Every structure is written in structure tokens, then in C-alpha cells.
Amino acid sequence: xxxxxxxxFLRKEKGLSQxxxxxxxxxSRQAVSKWxxxxxxxxxxxxxxLSKLYGVTIDFLIDDSQNLPPEPAPPESPREEHPAFPxxxxxxxxxxxxxxxxxxxILVICILRIQCxxxxxxxxxxxxxxxxVGADEEYSKGTFSLDGF
Numbered sequence: 717x718x719x720x721x722x723x724x725f726l727r728k729e730k731g732l733s734q735x736x737x738x739x740x741x742x743x744s745r746q747a748v749s750k751w752x753x754x755x756x757x758x759x760x761x762x763x764x765x766l767s768k769l770y771g772v773t774i775d776f777l778i779d780d781s782q783n784l785p786p787e788p789a790p791p792e793s794p795r796e797e798h799p800a801f802p803x804x805x806x807x808x809x810x811x812x813x814x815x816x817x818x819x820x821x822i823l824v825i826c827i828l829r830i831q832c833x834x835x836x837x838x839x840x841x842x843x844x845x846x847x848x849v850g851a852d853e854e855y856s857k858g859t860f861s862l863d864g865f
Contacts, residue, residue: 717783720754726770727752741765742802761805 717725727737727748734752738745741762750756758766767774776782804812 718754718780719757719777720752722777723758723766724752726766726772730770740769742806744806 727734732740734748735745738748741748743762747756747758751758751762763774763777767777
């Protein structure tokens with residue numbers, strides 16, 4: 717039994733549709749269809765995930781001479797995956813790169829706007845009114861406060 721037939725058999729034995737499997741693996745349904753039709757070979761990461769999901773060894777999946785139902789693979793602890801990897805696996809690196817550029821651009825715009833607003837509120841000391849208080853004058857002409865800062 718070859719790899720495409722094994723993948724289809726194991727998926728059906730597990731009770732999954734191609735759409736369910738695609739959602740589980742964060743790939744497109746078309747990718748699963750191409751694996752099962754033999755048009756495309758799954759990546760090594762996907763083969764590892766499939767072997768864990770189906771409880772078989774990678775050797776069983778790849779070796780065409782093994783036709784018997786597989787023995788269960790030894791249990792392994794699930795690997796911890798970065799939250800961005802499912803998105804990258806599904807949409808690809810170029811899309812992730814473009815999104816990262818957009819987010820960076822938005823952050824730069826926000827920082828520049830905050831900086832401009834801070835500059836607008838700055839009053840140079842030369843522009844502050846000065847009062848000379850004589851012997852008979854008091855501070856009645858105005859006050860200066862830093863309460864807004």
C-alpha cells in the first residue's frame with residue numbers, strides 16, 4: 717500500500733473528513749486532497765504530525781511494503797508550537813512577512829503621532845510672560861503652573 721492510500725485509509729479509519737483533517741493541521745483542504753491523490757508529498761513536519769495523529773510510525777507511512785495495519789507508535793509528548801506557525805503553515809511566509817510590515821508601519825505612525833503631539837504641547841521658556849514685581853506690585857497679573865504635565 718502506498719502513501720496516498722495509507723493517508724486516505726487512516727483518515728477514514730479515524731472518522732475525519734478532508735476538511736476536518738485540514739482544520740486540525742492548519743492546512744488547506746486542497747493540500748490534504750493532493751496528498752491523498754499522490755500529486756504532492758506532505759512535508760516532513762506534516763508527516764510527523766500525521767504519524768502522531770494516527771498513532772503510526774513515519775516508517776509505516778513511507779514504506780510501501782508495509783501493508784498490515786500498523787502497530788501503535790510509542791506515545792510522545794506533544795510539541796509546543798509558536799502561535800504564529802499555524803498561520804504561516806496555512807498562508808505561507810510571504811503573507812506573514814507582509815502582515816509584519818503592515819503592523820510595523822502602523823506602530824511607527826502611532827509613535828510619530830504621539831511624538832508630534834508631545835512637541836505641540838511644549839512651550840519654550842522664552843515665550844512665557846515675565847513679570848517684574850516691584851515694591852508695591854503683587855503677583856496679580858497671572859500665575860504659571862505645571863499641573864498639566
